[in-house]
Amino acid sequence: MTSIRRDILIGLVCLALAVALPFAMPGRYVITQSTLFFIWAIVVVQWNLVLGIGGIFSLAQMALFATGAYATAMLGFYWKVPMLAAIPMAGVITVAVGMLIGLACLRLRGPYVALLTLAIAQVMYVLIVNDTDCFTTTGGCMPLFGGVRGIGQFGDIGLRALFPSKWYVAHYYVGLALLAVAVTISIIVIRGPLGLAFRALRDNPGYAMSRGISRFKYQLWIFAVSAFFTGIAGGFYAIHFRVVGPTVFSFSTLLFLIAMIVIGGLGSIWGPLLGAAVLMLADEGMRELSDYRNIGLGLLLAVFVIAWPNGLNGWLQRSRASRN
């Protein structure tokens, strides 16, 4: 079986299972948590393109996610743009921001990229949070970016009105559809020319350069591609929670998501998804420990990385290879 066929098969099986889930387990909690899982999965699948395929240690993905969420909310709040138009617009805005960040990172390598992108995210956070001047006073003092309180009441995609008691199931399917597209894009990127170019750049930079594969161009491309869907996911997040606040920049969320990628397996197609599923289940399971939850999560994170440094995906592949 060729790898692309295998990917399609795995994808279709997962999709079928996910479509069936609300019928099999109609509990609201499972559905809403799965929706959240879809949102984070979109982010990690796109982040993986930059981190695992591009080999760029960027921590800017949550800032891009926040850009998408804030752009959606602000378009709705200040200009009353309908949400169905605002979300794709937010995607485009996020691409622009993503390419700017990509440009800033061009000359940097390794941990310097990590620190630069983190600094960019932190500046955005600090500027939003420390803004206490009122931009408008509709509904109380409202700073331009909403300050600490965030932005709410910017509109909806209408599914709440359409399915008053089952809107969360509708959101579940929206999230699932977005994830399916995001994963398809990621397969195309990884298996396609962009992935090839990066592999060439990584394995033999001199040769790749001599064949006209320019790091500059591809690095910008990969930032742009991954930014688009991350921005869309941010927009959907805003709609789903009805409010966007500066917590989307939270360092702990960022760490949680990057841990998903590393635990799942950097650079692989299904690894990040697997990692996201494992960590969200672990997060859920650890709630049983109440006070010891964070200790358990921390231990789990360390143990996973130390035991399987190539990620769960790498481990699965190796154990399959050794069986054959």
Place this chain on the structure above:
Amino acid sequence: MDVLIQIVASGLTLGAMYAVATIGLSLVYGSLNMLNMAHGAILTLGGYICYAAIVHAGLHPALALLAAAFVCALVGLMIYFSAALPLLRAENFETNIFIATIGIGSVIENLMLKGFGPYPIPQPLAVDGQVVIGNVHIPLQNVFILGVAIVLMVGVAILLQRTSAGRAIRATSMNREAAQLMGVRVGRIYAQVLALSGALAAVSGIMISSIATLTPVMGGDPMLKAFIVCVVAGLGNVYGAVVAAIALGLLEAATQYVLGVRWSFATLLLLVILVLIWRPYGLFGKQQVVRL
């Protein structure tokens, strides 16, 4: 004039706090290419151990400081054996160790929350009194911290420059394989560096908590600032880090006075971004990540 003195005093205090936090972090990065995300938690642990040793065990402050340094050095060793050693054998060391130390840091932080509770606690190891320059009163504690930062820097510098062990650390950081060919036992060097950085973290935690008070989450902010300092100085550059820390402290204090406190952190971060774009390897860094 008083304002200027006050800004310089505050800037030096902040700078000294950042500098003590940075030295250990920078050393570990310099020799292992390891961003130790547990540094903040270890630093906090040092502060708490010192507090517990003085208040609960009734130890002399000097002994308490040693006890804290010792315990944190052990934690550093533990990180070496449990995380760094196994991960050094695999690929993607930099990302893996980043994640693993996040996990370890979170465990330490939450154990402290369980053990010492969430309330802020004053650090008993503190110097009373103040010096007066003009009309500005500067707590001796702040002067003390600046002194400790300088002593630590000089101590680390002497260790690195003048001793055989220090040369081996630097050699390992520059070229691991070549160092092995000189008969350097690299594993032991890494263990020593992590232990040393743990001990340094303990001292810096005690110093910082004497001004900012002890809470389980207090390490986060100094660690973030330490990263900024490291970037500006060039990762792994210990001297550069101390100079950059003090310069950033002064800049922060000046921004707080001139532009207002709320813009100070954003200004620092913007500076970092500019430095990285303009000089990708830090102000004192070389093209390759070369330390010292």
Place this chain on the structure above:
Amino acid sequence: MKRSSKLTTPNVIAGSRRNFLIKGGLATAATLTGMPAMLFSMNNEARAEGDPIPVGQCGPTTDFAAPDGIEFKNGLTLACEEINALGGILGRPLEPSFEDTAQMGDATNVQAAQRLVDRHGVHAILNGYNIGSGAAIQEVAADNGIIYVHYDTTIGHNNLVKSNPDRYWGSFQGDPAEYWYGPGFLKFLQGLEENGEWKRKNNKMAVILSAGVYASNIANAVKEQAKSYGWDISLFETVSVPASEWGPTLAKIRQDPPAVICITHFLPADLGQFALQFASNPTPSLVYMQYGPSIPAFRDIAKQAANGIIYATVVGALQDEIGTAFEKRYKEKFGPNAGHNSGAQPYDGAYVWATAAALAGGTGEPGNNDQNRKVAARMSSMIWRGVTGTTRFMPLENAAYTYPTQVNDSSLGMPHQFLQIQDYTKGPGLIAPAPYGTTKFMMPPWIKA
């Protein structure tokens, strides 16, 4: 339900309920002469042995606000134990579950609240505060038709409920909005001057706030009304957290000494440092701080520098018969350093809700809007005298009245307490408002007459 915390029988209640009545001792007498007696009698000899009623709380039990988050958890735990000992709600015991909101962003808060509903099916969410917009968990309560009592202390709640009372009927803010800190503080200063206890040296007031809805709303309220009380805001400075080095800010204050320094930033460790650094070279200014000094750690940090500092709370345990009895029970259970003032918030909230629910004939599970609307109606019509004073909700805004700024009858509003640390080795003295005050205002030692 492994996650719900196990409740133990509180030590005020020995053995059976009958014993509780007969030899309940000092604390019990206080409990049972007050409003809890009403709940007890409604339960009509029933024992809390029916199906448990799940209740929930989402609060910051980790991260920077953990000191309060843990007290909120303690407060609700104690309330549930006591209420269960009184027979629960018409014989059904309360079973609390807790969710951590860590840094308390709106999204985190909403997820935590939603989890309480989805996982545990809670009939009510009884919170302390969560910093955030203070207008997000109300959506969860509205979507699920449950009761939500919180102490977010924000005008955002009032505005939200007012905007659509038919949607947010189940959400209650157990204390007055933070807005009232502003006019309340100015009024307090006016009172000091009228009584001749203190005289302003100039008309300047420095306001120091931190980023955040709470601190900035209070600061803005002070700024807004300062003119009408004859004050000029000479400095309006936003600090960022953590703020351990106050030098540059103090330099501005010392350059142009104001008569009053009003700090609405509220983290005790930061405020302790301010007190220390201010005391080394003070200006003759009255120093007011928001909230932080109520945490004992503030006094531990600031030591002598804390003497003379004034702070206020619109919701805190009173130093009266009910309040001190509560403090005693609380500290017996959670240790001498436990912060009963924070614990008092969900404690009172739980009692108000439980009593209203008993009056309404029981609570409703999520989706049972009809029953919970009845509970809400009872809550709106009650005047509850608890450990923090009187809880009486403003119609259409579902937030407590504040006394004396909003109502001038102490039995109809929650007292906006002004306290002063006069001897750092002891607890603070309640200096206003009457009739609750226990001590007189003391001129801060750094102000020479």
Place this chain on the structure above:
Amino acid sequence: MAEATLEIVDASAGYAGRIVLDAIKLSARKGELTAIVGPNGHGKSTLLKAISGLVPVTSGEIYLDGLRIDRLRPDQIVERGVIQVPQGDLLFPAMTVHENLLMGAYANSDGLAERLDFVFTLLPKLKERRNQTAGTLSGGERRMCGIGRGLMAGGEVLMLDEPSLGLAPIVIEQIYEVIFNLRREGRTILLVEENAERIAEHADMIHLLDNGRIAWSGLGAELMARPEIVETYLGV
């Protein structure tokens, strides 16, 4: 003939699953210059790394004066006196020449002063540059510094990995002059070199490494007399 100092018996070695060296058998005798020649990428450097313990030996043994060393850590091997001057210039670029030399004596600092004198006499250029940062030296000076650093260890066996690589002809001559001098002084030297011609007449023994195996062994002078071997394996 002197006894063998370093003896490699059927040693195989390689990286993660890929065998680079296949059952190598050779020895370096005391006081002799043993050369390993062969085209690039056929395992010459890996052999030295395997001897130094940087690459694991998967089968076979390595002995130093009859004591087995192939299971030891790199630092233990250095301690026993097997010193490698690695390929290129793996100097410590931010250290001074002097510090680099001191690093050479890290494992064995007895008689440091005499050894430093010896190195400075042998390589006077290093004395001039002693306080200069190694990263700022010229290519030839760096190579000298690497050799000097190796000599500082005062080991039994000196292994040099392509000391002439990438240098100008005149500098190569200087470097080899130093090496041949050492040989004349009675040092045991194991030399890896791509260019067989350059060293053939000076080497006591020559081993030709091809595809991870020893393809030919013989006295140094013999190799040049066998043009068919030179042509087949060294493509000259």
